[in-house]
């Protein structure tokens with residue numbers, strides 16, 4: 001019997017034994033393939049929620065299905081913009097229907113408790129829509145006990161931790177693209193994917209209070225990051241990981 005929390009490591013027989021009762025909580029990380037500056041690999045939005053999901057799953061005796069590794073289009077004021085090389089995105093309805101399809105398949109297996117863990121801000125409302133369509137269509141099939149917790153992991157980083165990590169320099173989550181939060185977590189989880197000597201150390205860009213389409217590429221700093229990751233460290237990453245895992249484990253236990 002495999003002890004792995006990752007569904008992809010299990011045989012169907014092992015998986016079936018775990019999920020058919022409907023009690024096991026199944027985690028679905030959702031990320032993006034998106035540039036994160038010259039200093040970091042392009043999939044922290046997948047790797048970070050996958051790592052948090054695995055740690056929380058160990059605590060609550062849950063399982064983790066493979067992440068949705070592509071996300072909705074990067075926006076200039078939160079992700080640098082979809083014009084950047086490497087950033088590879090889905091149309092909104094593609095993401096919505098991907099979420100719907102995966103949830104309905106999990107429901108067919110007997111899963112009734114899902115935690116969707118978002119790692120890419122731009123995905124947010126398309127995940128809501130995918131969940132909504134899945135629940136609506138499952139109801140047509142007579143399944144009325146399918147529940148989903150939808151969360152973005154950074155919302156579990158509360159004020160005390162923000163103060164400890166940033167002192168008084170917190171730029172806001174919008175500007176945290178490739179910044180201290182993501183870079184610190186990656187230094188803790190996957191240090192081989194970070195090159196601190198290549199961090200672009202510039203102040204956050206000044207955006208107007210509106211979006212403009214087609215976008216103006218000159219609004220985005222040439223680095224692609226929206227705040228400096230210079231102050232990132234594995235130690236901060238460890239603290240961030242701990243508060244996210246603790247907070248999410250507690251929230252999930254309460255929700256189910």
Ligand SMILES: [Zn+2]
Pocket residue numbers: 036044045119120177178182
């Ligand atoms: Zn990111």
